[in-house]
Amino acid sequence: MTSRKNQPSASSPSGSCTEAAPGFRAIGATPYLSPVPAVLVGCGDPQRGMRSNLITVAWTGICCSHPPMLSISLRKERHSHGLIERTREFTVNLANEDLLRPLDYCGVKSGRDHSKFEILGLTAIPAPPLTHAPALGESPAFLCCRVKDILPLGSHDLFLADILRVCVQERYFTPSGSIDEQAMKLVGYVHGKYRALGGELGFFGFSIAGREALLRRMPGGSK
Numbered sequence: 001m002t003s004r005k006n007q008p009s010a011s012s013p014s015g016s017c018t019e020a021a022p023g024f025r026a027i028g029a030t031p032y033l034s035p036v037p038a039v040l041v042g043c044g045d046p047q048r049g050m051r052s053n054l055i056t057v058a059w060t061g062i063c064c065s066h067p068p069m070l071s072i073s074l075r076k077e078r079h080s081h082g083l084i085e086r087t088r089e090f091t092v093n094l095a096n097e098d099l100l101r102p103l104d105y106c107g108v109k110s111g112r113d114h115s116k117f118e119i120l121g122l123t124a125i126p127a128p129p130l131t132h133a134p135a136l137g138e139s140p141a142f143l144c145c146r147v148k149d150i151l152p153l154g155s156h157d158l159f160l161a162d163i164l165r166v167c168v169q170e171r172y173f174t175p176s177g178s179i180d181e182q183a184m185k186l187v188g189y190v191h192g193k194y195r196a197l198g199g200e201l202g203f204f205g206f207s208i209a210g211r212e213a214l215l216r217r218m219p220g221g222s223k
């Protein structure tokens, strides 16, 4: 739970209005979006024999389907910021419950002076077509990304990137060839806490789907 006191003044430090609609309490202008993913971003260090680094990133998201693109936002002081700025590539490795400790550790320790891969006993694997950034062998799936643009926003620089390839661990494919995301046990991030994802509630378009599709695809049958 996030505790916030009511803010009596009319404007927050950023100058935004804190007056709320009836029944709501304004908590200022904050990055309060949730749930968001927390991912392990892999990058390579060309100055140290391509030593690999991992950084935990929550400020990430898909921003275009065709061409497939995503963004990550990094503070300038992160070691990974410099590496990605130089190599212009990174991997986004999805995090699951088995990777929870590494996910947190890579978000509180810098790779500037030591290898997080070594300390955590994790496996850096090639991520073609990228040449510098490794992927995380233990991740259920990873996206290979090439930086297209870097936008300075304020506290963070946004790295806008093309998704060049996506790889999913064999074990998550069903015999029919679909991907069992439920089996991945992915985690979400909600205001400073890591959260397990609950069961499936519905599917894209279920609200207007026909009875046959609902019976076939809806968890627990028609709704």
Ligand SMILES: Cc1cc2nc3c(=O)[nH]c(=O)nc-3n(C[C@H](O)[C@H](O)[C@H](O)COP(=O)(O)O)c2cc1C
Binding pocket: 038, 053, 054, 055, 056, 057, 058, 059, 060, 073, 074, 075, 077, 078, 079, 080, 081, 103, 104, 106, 107, 108, 109, 110, 111, 112, 156, 189
């Ligand atoms: C859950 C979580 C999410 C984070 N999200 C971001 C983020 O989106 N952007 C960022 O710059 N730092 C973020 N951080 C902080 C970095 O991961 C942290 O400073 C890390 O130690 C930097 O590693 P590096 O110096 O090896 O690059 C996050 C940390 C945690 C624990």
